[in-house]
Amino acid sequence: MVDRKCTAADRDCPGYHLVPTSGWMGDPNGIIFHDGRYHVFYQHNPNDMWLGNPAWDRMDNVPWGPAANPNVPKGLWGLHCGDVCWGHAVSEDLVNWQHWPIAISATPGGYDAGGCFSGCTVINDGVPTIVYTSTTRTPAAGIRTLRAQSIATSDDGMVTWQKHPSNPVLADVPDLSGAIHAWHDPHVWQEEDGWxxxxxxxxxxVAGVILLYHSADLLNWQYMHPLYVSGAIEKSGDRWLVPDFFKLGDKHVLLFCTGTPDAACFTGYAVGDYVDHCFIPEVEGVLGPGSAPSAMAARTLLDDQGRRIVFCQLGDERGDVNQRQAPRTGVLSLPWELSLLDDLTLGVQPVDEVCSKHQPDWQFENVTLAPGKTWRADSVAGDMLELVAEINVGQADEVALGVRCSNDGREQTLIVYNRLEQKLSVDPSHSSTDEGSCEESCGSVLKLAGNEPLRLHVFVDRSTVEGFANGRACVFHRIRPLLEDSVNVELVARGGEAEVTTLNAWRKEAVKITGLDN
Structure with missing residues (x-):
């Protein structure tokens, strides 16, 4: 069982988010609803708090990222990934989780000796099947050199998995008028004529490309054509990763993680029509903040209620040394529900299961925010909270909801709505007195119509902040407050007066995360 008590060694561990029992948690992959259970697989290193094996890192003396060591050739970053495997967590309610045995891990000396990386899970004639990126390793250097796609199946209800003897099932990189890179992260779906x-x-x-393949049996694959090529999204990097393609309403949606090895990643999306195996995008956008260093690898599932539910990796901004001193590192977002709005952009909100249903622990009504005057929500205190606020922004230039605020104001994390820029953002510039903490602000477009009030729904879970607004925007960030009294909630308006119609607050409790034998 995961011990959720806040200790000096693990004060940042979230209490009601999905975290690993130990080691490192990375991208969600292969998430699926099957036989009444939500299965969340994730990139996992059970033996270290970091993506790579510490012995390799020390041997090569290579800091993470090319900015730290520009002499390492581009393309080798993140390749020292020792023990990367697929962790596996299961839930019946999206709240309480049970860790099952590791699903797949590297076979020494084999086609996936360099690690088992992201992919998906499908049901093939009743047989649960994982499709994943397998990597080999050059023995002399210990570096991953060849990516391929492989599969594994389960015959005992997804508890244990067996790799297919034909692996890898896809190893030939297509010729696209130049050597492509980052050829990985398969997403598979079934149509009438096959997979x-x-x-x-x-x-x-060209930069980012999503390629399309076809197979009749999941074993023999033929390259067809690019499904989607870099469009109008700015700063989308030199590669697109972890694609997810699905129908939503009467349109199709393509999610993809953008970025470069030394730049922030974010989840982009395109909405359009899918005709004759060609995707025709109509609208492009960004899911969540467009520049958060912790916004990565959104993956979705379709449950028995017809909901398209998404998880993403919230990352960890503590850095190598601090991460390795912790019992575990990495966390997944709360489950979110996606919707298709009238303008063909994506709506997002937390799933109903994670929202408090009982009477609020604190309630406030009709609070006037004078320009520049901070109002503190009397007696509301905690590092695990749920907050729901309705605010008439009025003529204020911006309004901000502060969480994890210290008594002296030295620490605070602000969820800010800027009326002039029509932007919802997280401002972590004073979230911690630790000079090494991440101070990069990140934001999401939010256009309020006419007199539409700002409706905020915020989840605070120790080091994790997730904020949703009006069903159309979300922001999130990892923070590291150090002061013991950084537990207060505050609101402020700037450039004009605003009115808080209601503010409801709930204490949140740590949820159960157990092992299969607990």
Whole structure:
């Protein structure tokens, strides 16, 4: 069982988010609803608090990221990934989780000796099947050199998995007028004439590309054509990764993680029509904040209620040394529900299961926010809270809801709505007195119509902040407050007066995360 008590060694561990029992948690992958259970697989290193094996890191003396060591050739970053495998957590209610045995892990000396990386899970004639990126390793250097796609199946209800003897099932990189890179992260779905795979990569002179493949049996794959090529999204990097393709309403949606090895990643999306195996995008956008260093790898599932539910990795901004001193590192977002709005952008809100249903622990009504005057929600205190506020922004330039605020104001994390910029953002510039904490602000477009009030729904879970607004925007960030009294909630308006119609607050409790034998 995961001990959720806040200790000096693990004061940042979230209490009601999904975390690993130990080691490192990365991208969600292969998430699926099957036989009444939500299965969340995730990139996992059970032996270290970091993506790579510490012995390799010390041996090579290579800090993470090319900015730290520009002499390492581009393309080798993140390749020292020792023990990366698929962790596996299961839930019946999206709240309480049970960790099952590791699903797949590297076979020494084999086609996946360099690690088992992101992919998906499908049901093939009743047989649960994982499709994942397998990597080999150059023995002399210990570096991953070849990516391929492989599969594994389960015959005992997804508890244990067996790799297919034909692996890898896809190893030939297509010729796209130049050497492509980052050829991985398969997403597979079934149509009447067989199986289709979207595969992320980067292509010289083109940048991000999602490739499309076809197979009749999941074993023999033929390359078809690019499903989608870099569009109008700015700063989308030189590769697109972890694609997810699905129908939502009467349109199709493609999610993808953008970025470069030394730049922030974010989840982009395109909405459009899918006709004759060609995707015709109509609208492009960003799911969540467009520049958060912790926004990565959104993956979705369709449950028995017809909901399209998404998880993403919230990352960890503590850095290598601080992460390795912790019992565990990494956390997944709360489950969110996606919707298709009238303008074909994506709506997002927390699933109903994670929202408090009982009477609020604190309630406030009709609070006037004078310009520049901070109002503190009397007696509301905690590092695990749920907050729901309705605010008439009026003529204020911006309004901000502060969480994890210290008594002296030295620490605070602000969820800010800027009326002039029509933007919802997280401002972590004073979230911690630790000079090494991440101070990069991140935001999401939010256009309020006419006199539409700002409706905020915020979850605070120790080091994790997730905020949703009006069913149309979300922001999130990892923070590291150090002061013991950084537990207060505050609101402020700037450039004009605003009115808090209601503010409801709930204490949140740590949820159960157990092992299969607990």
């Amino acid at each position: 289709y795979m979207a595969l992320g990569c980067g292509c010289p002179n």
